[in-house]
Amino acid sequence: MPISVKESLVWYVILYEGSSRESAVRAKSERKPKIVPHLAPETFDDLTAVTLRAGQVIMDIYERNPEARLKDDRTPVTEADTAAETLILQELSRICPEIPIVSEEAAAEGKIPEVADLFFLVDPLDGTREFLSRNGEFTVNIGLISQGKAVAGIIYTPASGRLFRGQVGLGAEQAELQPTASVSDGRWSAMAVRAPEAGSMVAVASRSHRDERTNAYLEEHGVSETISAGSSLKFCLLAAGEADLYPRMGRTMEWDTAAGQAILAAAGGSVVTEDGAPLTYGKKERGFDNPHFIARAWA
DSSP: OOEEETTTTEEEEEEETTOSBOOOOOSSOSSOEEEEEEEOHHHHHHHHHHHHHHHHHHHHHHTTOOOEEEOTTSOEEEHHHHHHHHHHHHHHHHHSTTSOEEEHHHHHTTOOOOOOSEEEEEEEEEOHHHHHHTOSOOEEEEEEEETTEEEEEEEEETTTTEEEEEETBTEEEEEEOOTTSOGGGOOOEEEOOOOOOTTOEEEEEESSSOOHHHHHHHHHTTEEEEEEEOTTHHHHHHHTTSOSEEEEOSOEEHHHHHHHHHHHHHTTOEEEETTSOBOOOOOGGGTTEEOOEEEESOO
16 A cells, blocks of 8 residues: 555655556566655546636636736736636645645745745646637646656646646546536546657647747757647647657746646656756756756657
8 A cells, every 4th residue: 555645645656767657566676666756546636626627717817818917027927827826826725735836926926935855836827928829728737746856747728628647657648628527527548658750750849939949959850840839738749649859948947847747757758958867846046947958758
């Protein structure tokens, strides 16, 4: 039976290096075991329901075509960002009261809690530019970080109803769910990355932030087709086997990538920096921003 902590909200399972799936029983192994936390199934469903509710809040405001204002970092924010974040913070604090939360809009106001080994990263509306341009490619992101690694993630695209979630070692899945639906209504299907073919890889690139360095990277790595997409949806397309590569050579924040990285890793992929090291979290000394990275459909 898994070891239970945090009032049974988080379980710990044993993984072995070189394996992307849970190893329940292994009497002898030359592989080094790792203890990885996971959200208990009921808790994971509860958090998934929170993303649906946040999606409903966002869509209600989306229909009103709201205006945006610029934050200090010159990025846009709308009523939908703040309303969705308020709901998510309230619900996460109720469901997982002992786990700190770092969220985009609170961080912009300097409200960043002390974080240690286990904390949430939340982007209540990833892709505000996509929201304002009304192309539907915006998402709700909730990611769980343990010891600097993204271990669980939920991403919801309320405009299309597509929901992705995964926990490293336990796999990834997707479903079509409208914001008013319940989690149990979903017809869940497992996700896994596909095997890229040399010379015919499909890349996904930012719709709003693509630059010359990204274009050069794509040309150098045998990419035959490039799909433009907004927000954290790019990670999900790799996890779902619909693309192979996502290079990001511009600035991102940890709440932009945590949920997507966890889902991609759960589906068999990985996210690394330009020097090949895994993308990590809890970088307080950097203000929670990320170095450039490459998301890949392989480990």
